[in-house]
Amino acid sequence: MKKPASNQGMQGLRSEKEKYSIFSLARNSLTYHENWSQAWRSPEPKSEYDTIIIGAGGHGLATAYYLASQHGMRNIAVVDKGWLGGGNTGRNTTIIRSNYMWDESAGIYEHSLKLWEKLSQELNFNTMFSQRGVLTLAHTEHELKEMNRRVEAIRLNGIDSDVLNPNQIKKLVPIIDINPRLRYPVMGGFIQRRGGTARHDAVAWGYARAADSLGVDIIQNCEATGFIIEKGTVKGIQTAKGPIRAKKVGCVVSGHAGVLANLAGFRLPIDSRPLQALVSEPIKPILDTVIMSNSVHMYVSQSDKGEMVFGAGVDSYNSYAQRGSLNIIEGMLAAAVELFPVFSRLRMLRSWGGVVDTCPDASPIISKTPIDNLYFNCGWGTGGFKATPGSGHVFADLIAKDEPNLISAPFSLNRFISGYLIDEHGAAGVAH
Amino acid sequence: MLYIECPWCGFRDDEEFHYGGEAHIQRPTDPNELNDEEFSEYLYLKSNPKGVILERWLHSRGCRRWFNVLRNTVTNEITEIYPIDTLPNSKEGTEYYGQNWRRKSSVEKTIKPREYK
Numbered sequence: 340m341k342k343p344a345s346n347q348g349m350q351g352l353r354s355e356k357e358k359y360s361i362f363s364l365a366r367n368s369l370t371y372h373e374n375w376s377q378a379w380r381s382p383e384p385k386s387e388y389d390t391i392i393i394g395a396g397g398h399g400l401a402t403a404y405y406l407a408s409q410h411g412m413r414n415i416a417v418v419d420k421g422w423l424g425g426g427n428t429g430r431n432t433t434i435i436r437s438n439y440m441w442d443e444s445a446g447i448y449e450h451s452l453k454l455w456e457k458l459s460q461e462l463n464f465n466t467m468f469s470q471r472g473v474l475t476l477a478h479t480e481h482e483l484k485e486m487n488r489r490v491e492a493i494r495l496n497g498i499d500s501d502v503l504n505p506n507q508i509k510k511l512v513p514i515i516d517i518n519p520r521l522r523y524p525v526m527g528g529f530i531q532r533r534g535g536t537a538r539h540d541a542v543a544w545g546y547a548r549a550a551d552s553l554g555v556d557i558i559q560n561c562e563a564t565g566f567i568i569e570k571g572t573v574k575g576i577q578t579a580k581g582p583i584r585a586k587k588v589g590c591v592v593s594g595h596a597g598v599l600a601n602l603a604g605f606r607l608p609i610d611s612r613p614l615q616a617l618v619s620e621p622i623k624p625i626l627d628t629v630i631m632s633n634s635v636h637m638y639v640s641q642s643d644k645g646e647m648v649f650g651a652g653v654d655s656y657n658s659y660a661q662r663g664s665l666n667i668i669e670g671m672l673a674a675a676v677e678l679f680p681v682f683s684r685l686r687m688l689r690s691w692g693g694v695v696d697t698c699p700d701a702s703p704i705i706s707k708t709p710i711d712n713l714y715f716n717c718g719w720g721t722g723g724f725k726a727t728p729g730s731g732h733v734f735a736d737l738i739a740k741d742e743p744n745l746i747s748a749p750f751s752l753n754r755f756i757s758g759y760l761i762d763e764h765g766a767a768g769v770a771h
Numbered sequence: 772m773l774y775i776e777c778p779w780c781g782f783r784d785d786e787e788f789h790y791g792g793e794a795h796i797q798r799p800t801d802p803n804e805l806n807d808e809e810f811s812e813y814l815y816l817k818s819n820p821k822g823v824i825l826e827r828w829l830h831s832r833g834c835r836r837w838f839n840v841l842r843n844t845v846t847n848e849i850t851e852i853y854p855i856d857t858l859p860n861s862k863e864g865t866e867y868y869g870q871n872w873r874r875k876s877s878v879e880k881t882i883k884p885r886e887y888k
Binding site: 595597598601606607608609610611655656657658659660664665666699755756757758 | 772773784785786789790792807808811812814815816817818819820821824826842844845846847872
């Protein structure tokens with residue numbers, strides 16, 4: 340393996356990026372893992388690019404990667420105000436599923452799930468994608484009936500989904516309490532066995548490394564502070580490192596989408612809200628699937644390190660502070676302890692918050708905007724992680740062709756004028 | 772956790788309150804006067820500012836009365852609380868109200884803005 344000449348501007352490494360494999364692992368172990376090559380460069384911005392993506396989270400990096408790999412573009416920059424994967428990509432509870440009711444949602448989330456299934460191979464980066472199943476619980480008679488109806492709709496779209504009774508759930512998850520005398524008893528549930536989790540950081544790092552090897556410049560610590568707009572067409576962006584011109588600009592900034600839209604002179608139907616999550620101390624393997632409950636608002640899975648990963652709810656008020664109210668966490672933990680009494684002595688290690696971009700219909704916006712050649716991908720709200728590959732894939736297609744494809748067309752901004760909303764509050768507005 | 776001073780009940784945790792979203796959104800008196808785009812502006816578009824916001828809160832688990840709040844969405848600091856049918860008094864509240872895009876929106880252009888006390 341060649342050692343890089345310096346840490347900066349390793350242009351020469353572009354085409355000869357080391358392939359990760361069992362052999363490279365063995366080879367590097369001989370030198371105490373001190374000679375791994377840099378996964379991506381830290382270049383200074385050029386004065387002009389064909390396309391700039393604002394936001395180096397999972398969705399933004401995926402967009403850049405697919406623009407390069409699928410559409411043959413090479414002159415691309417991804418700018419971020421912080422470090423890559425440092426926003427909601429690094430803050431979510433990593434749940435992946437595609438069991439959405441409406442056809443439009445099924446289209447994009449299933450497209451995404453299919454990309455997840457091949458992602459580690461494609462990126463040559465272990466995203467630790469684990470199809471351990473996602474089980475959603477029903478706690479009332481009505482919820483169970485609605486769940487049966489939803490499962491049939493999901494199956495019609497060719498997505499795997501099965502209804503389970505309490506005994507089947509107990510067999511799958513031995514630590515759950517199915518006592519019918521609970522305040523919110525487990526009356527049944529439905530499972531998507533192809534759903535699961537992935538390592539959130541690895542997704543950002545994998546896309547960053549793959550995009551970088553295709554020549555994409557990832558420019559961190561470079562906040563976008565405005566747009567260069569001439570005669571209704573975007574011509575570039577203003578950044579903390581000076582103006583950068585571009586033919587096309589894609590904006591994938593989740594919670595701050597509204598701020599950037601205001602800078603471009605239009606408004607979005609988006610409210611930015613705090614969403615919290617927390618992890619416990621690591622314990623031995625105890626839960627090998629993902630459990631979600633909409634009624635009592637709790638979702639939990641166990642990470643490979645052994646931590647129980649809990650997701651709490653979204654606060655009711657707008658905020659850009661990356662923290663939320665404690666009562667939201669208290670409510671979620673009360674539900675978790677009632678369903679899993681064994682958690683009562685578990686200590687929590689960390690809790691944190693992120694700023695999510697919630698849409699009135701709980702569906703994303705992947706759209707052209709009133710400014711020509713400026714595109715927005717936002718509004719994923721509380722559940723964008725699962726869509727990372729699919730979102731990047733269709734957004735890259737939109738940017739390259741300036742036309743939405745069949746999957747992204749229903750998610751245009753225009754739906755708020757036509758009234759053709761994709762109301763996913765039942766599936767997407769609550770639990771993830 | 773927000774600690775909000777209800778004008779009638781005093782300081783309480785935000786758990787007791789219900790969020791009413793952005794304040795001072797002018798309701799179209801005759802929606803038929805508006806085209807789809809203008810109505811969408813009223814119905815869906817948000818200010819969602821990073822910084823000062825004027826918003827409504829309801830003390831739903833207390834006196835069940837509405838009031839307006841001036842809050843900073845970055846620091847969560849509440850700097851003014853004023854009655855529901857009035858405009859803010861503080862300098863930053865007045866400034867934000869005047870500069871808000873809704874003052875120039877189609878809804879407020881086509882109809883007579885509401886008169887506050």
